[in-house]
Amino acid sequence: MATPILQVRDLRTQFAMPDGIIKAVDGVSFDLYPGESLGIVGESGSGKSVTALSLLRLVPHPGRIVSGEVLFRNQDLLQMTDQEIREIRGRDIAMIFQDPQSSLNPVLRTGFQVDEAMRAHGKSKADAHARTIELLTKVRIPAAESRVKDYPHQLSGGMRQRAMIAMGLANAPAILLADEPTTALDVTVQAQILELLADLNRELGTAIVMITHNMGVVAGLCSRVMVMYAGQIVEEGPVEQIFESPQHPYTWSLLKSIPRVDALRHERLRSIQGMAPDLADPPAGCRFHPRCPFRIEECFTKEPKLLDVAPNQRAACWVTMDRARREMGADTLIDIHPGAGSGVRPGEEI
Numbered sequence: 001m002a003t004p005i006l007q008v009r010d011l012r013t014q015f016a017m018p019d020g021i022i023k024a025v026d027g028v029s030f031d032l033y034p035g036e037s038l039g040i041v042g043e044s045g046s047g048k049s050v051t052a053l054s055l056l057r058l059v060p061h062p063g064r065i066v067s068g069e070v071l072f073r074n075q076d077l078l079q080m081t082d083q084e085i086r087e088i089r090g091r092d093i094a095m096i097f098q099d100p101q102s103s104l105n106p107v108l109r110t111g112f113q114v115d116e117a118m119r120a121h122g123k124s125k126a127d128a129h130a131r132t133i134e135l136l137t138k139v140r141i142p143a144a145e146s147r148v149k150d151y152p153h154q155l156s157g158g159m160r161q162r163a164m165i166a167m168g169l170a171n172a173p174a175i176l177l178a179d180e181p182t183t184a185l186d187v188t189v190q191a192q193i194l195e196l197l198a199d200l201n202r203e204l205g206t207a208i209v210m211i212t213h214n215m216g217v218v219a220g221l222c223s224r225v226m227v228m229y230a231g232q233i234v235e236e237g238p239v240e241q242i243f244e245s246p247q248h249p250y251t252w253s254l255l256k257s258i259p260r261v262d263a264l265r266h267e268r269l270r271s272i273q274g275m276a277p278d279l280a281d282p283p284a285g286c287r288f289h290p291r292c293p294f295r296i297e298e299c300f301t302k303e304p305k306l307l308d309v310a311p312n313q314r315a316a317c318w319v320t321m322d323r324a325r326r327e328m329g330a331d332t333l334i335d336i337h338p339g340a341g342s343g344v345r346p347g348e349e350i
């Protein structure tokens with residue numbers, strides 16, 4: 001089995017606000033393998049962006065990473081000096097956002113900005129320029145030689161998004177963190193960008209972490225998916241398997257809320273019933289229990305752990321565990337990261 005390129009362990013990021021401490025990321029652990037495309041999905045406010053920002057130590061004030069490890073090629077990014085993490089950013093791990101405005105400077109020519117992304121990491125001016133044209137062509141910006149001279153506002157929304165992807169790929173990073181990069185685009189352009197990311201993932205072997213609130217995007221691009229709810233991972237597994245057989249009621253509700261063509265014509269887009277929890281004071285027990293149609297007694301008071309529920313698939317749900325325990329026996333429930341905070345061992349009382 002391949003060695004993970006990124007290992008995140010028990011990551012916790014909090015915002016100290018006047019009316020309480022918001023636990024935006026609350027004990028997140030996962031592995032990312034070289035060249036894979038991993039989706040992180042969840043409703044707005046579930047901690048997806050803060051997770052990605054934490055990986056690169058870009059959490060805005062008053063946010064703070066309070067604990068955890070982010071091992072990139074076995075080096076903890078959270079322990080590096082500012083200088084060391086700056087060298088990793090953009091060179092080894094790049095990030096693209098929903099809004100190109102946040103990455104592209106409106107007063108600088110687009111090509112110059114892509115050049116700069118490479119010059120910051122030591123490329124010569126001539127080399128950088130040649131590669132910029134190559135990159136813009138690769139992200140399918142037509143007539144790249146003349147487009148490099150355009151200012152961002154002269155490009156369409158889709159083109160700006162492509163230019164930002166080109167900038168993200170400039171130094172051939174091992175990992176691209178893509179935070180809702182297609183959310184603001186119309187459906188056709190969105191499909192083109194997703195196809196582009198899939199091609200780049202295949203051709204260049206860049207591992208992609210695709211953050212989205214849209215299960216359709218996950219289905220189109222990712223091979224594995226992690227579902228986040230209230231700052232935690234509640235389910236994780238291969239995309240086909242999760243779509244076929246979700247084991248957490250929240251995943252099930254997300255899948256049910258994917259709009260279908262026929263449904264769109266007849267009813268408004270369905271959303272999941274109930275409100276997302278207050279991250280300063282999350283519900284006791286399972287955080288999803290107030291909205292869960294299947295809840296049982298344990299769900300109200302005891303926090304479920306993320307445990308194996310099928311080959312390669314894990315979920316944190318008492319209902320699923322209860323059923324699995326009855327069907328397979330307690331020995332099959334295995335802690336994914338022993339010692340990483342979730343502490344349950346096979347056969348142990350949980």
Ligand code: ADP
Pocket residue numbers: 015022024042043044045046047048049050051060061062063279
């Ligand atoms: P998502 O990307 O899943 O929509 P985020 O990761 O952006 O969610 O946010 C998770 C939670 O963290 C939010 O619900 C919010 O309470 C908190 N949060 C995020 N950014 C800030 C900030 N700049 N200041 C205060 N709280 C924040």
Ligand code: MG
Pocket residue numbers: 048049050179180
């Ligand atoms: Mg977000």
